[in-house]
Amino acid sequence: MSNLENTQAQMRKGVLEFCILSIISQGEIYPSDIIGKMKDAKLLVVEGTLYPLLTRLKNAGLLNYRWVESNSGPPRKYYVLTPIGENFLNELKLTWAELVLAVDETTNKTQTI
Amino acid sequence: MSNLENTQAQMRKGVLEFCILSIISQGEIYPSDIIGKMKDAKLLVVEGTLYPLLTRLKNAGLLNYRWVESNSGPPRKYYVLTPIGENFLNELKLTWAELVLAVDETTNKTQTI
DNA sequence: AAATAGTACCTTGCAACACATAGTACTAAA
């Protein structure tokens, strides 16, 4: 993996959890569809990343799920945010806004090119 | 470490390299001053993180340094970007801009609270 | 009925990396 791809991946990692919680907050959803939505937003995420992450967030009390039968394959786990998860997400929204400000402050000091 | 602090740290990690390269691009600088500048921007970074990171970037050909004697302690390593480092930084600027767009698109879909 | 394809969820092992911690070395002041 090149340096650039690696660093770009690092950036994506940092916001993964935030984006996934946001997507779930927009309505009950199951993992495969989360992957699709992330892909649409150019934020690739794969199964091996998503499933452990959802389990972690569930164990932390931020998510819940319910099984829903599908008529085109195996049953699906539909996830929703718990109240704790909602609070958590709101904190992250603040954090993200502050981070964008901080990064722009740090990186835009020599725009006199 | 709480979930929130942990996730916030993840976000910071993702942009560390970008910010540090930006700071160095603004003029020759040594590690302790980089830490200071990052702190000013609310992007805390510690020695145990910064030194290995600088070594990595140096080995990747993105940075160079020269020793400069100090009259108030041990000599300092002043870092500068190589031409490769400049290109790399420009790519990261693009990546960052795209990431901000992608995250905002993903997270601002339900602002009808 | 058996085989194949498609979908969905799960697990294991590895590698990268931030960070805490401890250590070395240099200068200046007490």
Place this chain on the structure above:
DNA sequence: TTTAGTACTATGTGTTGCAAGGTACTATTT
């Protein structure tokens, strides 16, 4: 010569993204 301040270095640990491989269910095809 001891202490304090500054700067760079090294080691060990925990988290976590991801590749790779696996299980299980349904529907379709043969």
